[in-house]
Amino acid sequence: MDKPQKNPTTSQIGTSTPKSKFEDSPVFNYISNLSPIESVKSISTAQTFSSLSFTSPPPVFTSPHVNSHRESRFFRCHNSIDRTKPLEDLNGSVYKEDVVVPVIEDLNKEAPLEDEDETSVETSSELPQILKSDSQTPDRSDSPCTDDVTLEAPSDIPRGEGGSSSEDVKMGMLNVREVNDTPDCGRLISNATELLVFRSPNDSEAFRCLVDKISSSERRFCAGVKSTKRPDINKDVPANGSSNETEPSVVLPNESVFSLNRGGMRRRCLDFEMPGKRKKEIADDQQSMCDNKAAGESSSGCVVPGSTTPIHSQDIVQETSDQAENEPVEEVPRALVFPELNTGSLKKKKRVSEQAGEGESCKRCNCKKSKCLKLYCECFAAGVYCIEPCSCIDCFNKPVHEETVLATRKQIESRNPLAFAPKVIRSADSIMEAGDDASKTPASARHKRGCNCKKSNCLKKYCECYQGGVGCSINCRCEGCKNVFGRKEGSLLVIMESKQEEDQETYEKRRTKIQHKIEVSREVEQNPSSDQPSTPLPPYRHLVVHQPFLSKNRLPPTQFFIGMGSSSFRKQDSDLTQSHNGKKPVDPVTEDKTEIMPEILLNSPIANIKAISPNSKRVSPPQLGSSESGSNLRRRGNGRKLILRSIPAFPSLNPNQ
DNA sequence: GAGTTTGAAACT
DNA sequence: CAGTTTCAAACTC
Incomplete structure (x- = not known):
């Protein structure tokens, strides 16, 4: 698989190969010359960093996980291919690479700032895991693979690219979520919600909110991630990566902003977020696999509410910020993404959303004749499954009818490839x-x-x-x-x-x-x-x-x-x-x-x-x-x-x- | 909450 | 491609 390839590199670099070896290697020298960061890292982080640069992003990118994520955005991975192609292309290309790289960079830079090397390391490691496969065990953080991933990304992706940021953000999200499986998920989620907001087609307002919050959110995000991760990370992660990677959490936020720029990115963020939510939900309900699929899309959907944009986004953001600390509920919007499965959680979400005025933030439809299989349906149009809050009749836009949904989507896309693309396009x-x-x-x-x-x-x-x-x-x-x-x-x-x-x-x-x-x-x-x-x-x-x-x-x-x-x-x-x-x-x-x-x-x-x-x-x-x-x-x-x-x-x- | 208005989506 | 119909959200009362 991908891992094996990565592992060797990472393991070698990170564990067995001493810095001296790398440094000696022409490649290392070359890399070091290229990136300004290296100098800093060379001392403490050199291993990780070098490894990153060396290792190819391929493992991560190639990894099936990544794909799955993308696909998940929409109803399904498969679907995504058709309809999302345009979006995905954008996302995809940038996505993997960008994500990894930014994180690494940030880590390198910030790592020193952040005290905890350990946490950072883990985050980085986790990221790879996530990227590779959401489902994979979190424990992997320990594995060298994670290191590899982080390492690779940086090399390929140039910092300059705004698009990359999105990826990073996602990555961060993923990491967080996985980590989150544990306690702090709520915060993470809240953070994620922000991301979701970005994603929303209407991003404009959402974006505003994000921007406003970002400064604060970043902090939170970082803090939350760190805090959450650290405990776990500490366990698994030894001293190695720790020093290097601390930053990821921090990085994410910033990059998240960048990600916003690209339309494609949004969705991804959602997807990632979804997983987080999902995990919660799953934990509660143990929903079927479908949920996961749906989740990815749904997440996007939540964000989507273009119409909701301004108001919603703001509301959501606020909520997230406020709630994040108190409750994970924020996710409500995402919950929307998942249809029936979430019922229990949905109620909560619903309440929350209503209170916050969020109702709008999440997509809710009221379709009566379209069966939620046409663009008339906001949920469907947003690539999200209908959920409890929806008042639709004869709704087919549910995981249960996934095939139908996908088929319909395909059909619509065949007619208009951009039918499911965000209506509002944002620029960097x-x-x-x-x-x-x-x-x-x-x-x-x-x-x-x-x-x-x-x-x-x-x-x-x-x-x-x-x-x-x-x-x-x-x-x-x-x-x-x-x-x-x-x-x-x-x-x-x-x-x-x-x-x-x-x-x-x-x-x-x-x-x-x-x-x-x-x-x-x-x-x-x-x-x-x-x-x-x-x-x-x-x-x-x-x-x-x-x-x-x-x-x-x-x-x-x-x-x-x-x-x-x-x-x-x-x-x-x-x-x-x-x-x-x-x-x-x-x-x-x-x-x-x-x-x-x-x-x-x-x-x-x-x-x-x-x-x-x-x-x-x-x-x-x-x-x-x-x-x-x-x-x-x-x-x-x-x-x-x-x-x-x-x-x-x-x-x-x-x-x- | 019911009814109206509006414009996108779908259809011809 | 243009015109019409269908549809559901947005809006008004």
Whole structure:
């Protein structure tokens, strides 16, 4: 199996092979040179670290467990393949590798900070186990395999990638859960809930909550994990890994944030979480295997409630934070994921949810004719089984009918591969934003398909964009859009036009600036270090900060459309820019920018991120008129247009791609 | 809680 | 692809 392979490496590295050997090895040297961390680790952690770098992630990644997790996200692993492919692809690729790596890094870095090496070690070890197989015994922590896993991940995954973070988070979750089987599960769960929130399609709000909490949650999470794990870990884990790995828990939180960025990641988080819940539930009910399957998906479902987004997410988060300490109940939402099995626990959850106002957070449907086998059903659409709280009639969206569910899913997916993809796609920027604004800035995001509102003015939850806490985009065909999160192009155009009317002089100035920027951008390309807004390398924050939406405090609209065919989005985006042109005949500048930006953006991943930021795209909603927006625009001047262009560059989001 | 409104999903 | 119907959530009373 995978383990054997890993084990040898790990065991060798960790146990038998002395540091000296590794160090002597050319590989070791090479690795050490590559990573800055090494130097630190070399002393205490060298073994683990090196092993990580050496060992290939493959074992973990390849491990069936991993797969199972992914699959679990949805109703089943198998299913996941079809429907989730897009998502999974995103998740999957990043998932395994990313997860492992971040943890390791964090461990290395933080390990020293954290006192307990032992705990850290165990966590790392556990992670592998989890990754490999959820079901596997926790005892494994002792086994070298775990070490291997951790080791491997780091090497492959670069820190820089935000996506990885998600993985890490998941990993952390998993570890925690497994560990949790024990007492502290509650906390873990609470933490998990946060993750779930991220996952929710509506992430925007959830994301906010997370962001807000993250700082605190991380602490908790780490603390909880450590505390929980340590006892167990200590038992199993000897001094070895201890020093190295302490960090995982800590790491997780941070990375979790990153994970949020990617749509795919969300679900995973849910899945992982599910297991945790599941364990609890299982312990209580000893539910059948189906639960596990369902759990994975359900978890996602819980999160899903896109509509619930803002409110729910917040509520949930709060609850989690509060309850986490007191009660594990938080999981309620997840429980939703699992259908009938949880009944006992569900009640609890229900109560909790209701109290918290969470009801919304979890998906509950009220289907009467669809049998919960159509997208009409929120649960089904969210990839979650219906649960007790649901008031559905003739529900087939239950583990009992798993086959039916899967078949139906397949069918729907065949029709629309993205049918089960999150409706709201978030960009990596979201994280950044969150970081900036603990407030709640929703991550930049957009509705993948756009809305078609005619009477609600995109001011009610009828509007999926509004529901998801994102602004309308070009994709939207809404009429009279007044989406507070961002109006669609029409509005923008209007704004633009008005501006032009107001002052063409300004326009010309802008144009000049843009040209300027273009020049700058060129320079930037040559000199990445430059602070120019266009520069890809510079911190994402620039983008985020400048984005007008952020100023709003509300969700920054995202330009990012994920699952959707990127091509369409791009076109649309371009259309936006063009639309300006179209409606406004002018805007040669934009075109210029667009041309320039893409190149820059494409060059570096970071650039991509920037590109993602939707804000730029959306010129600025009505609110923009205010000073902030104006200032932003001026600052970037061209920046904004440039950013829009960059969007297309953002490849990673599209699952399909 | 019942009824209405709304827009997505499904169907033709 | 467009138009219509079905459906269930969101909303109102």
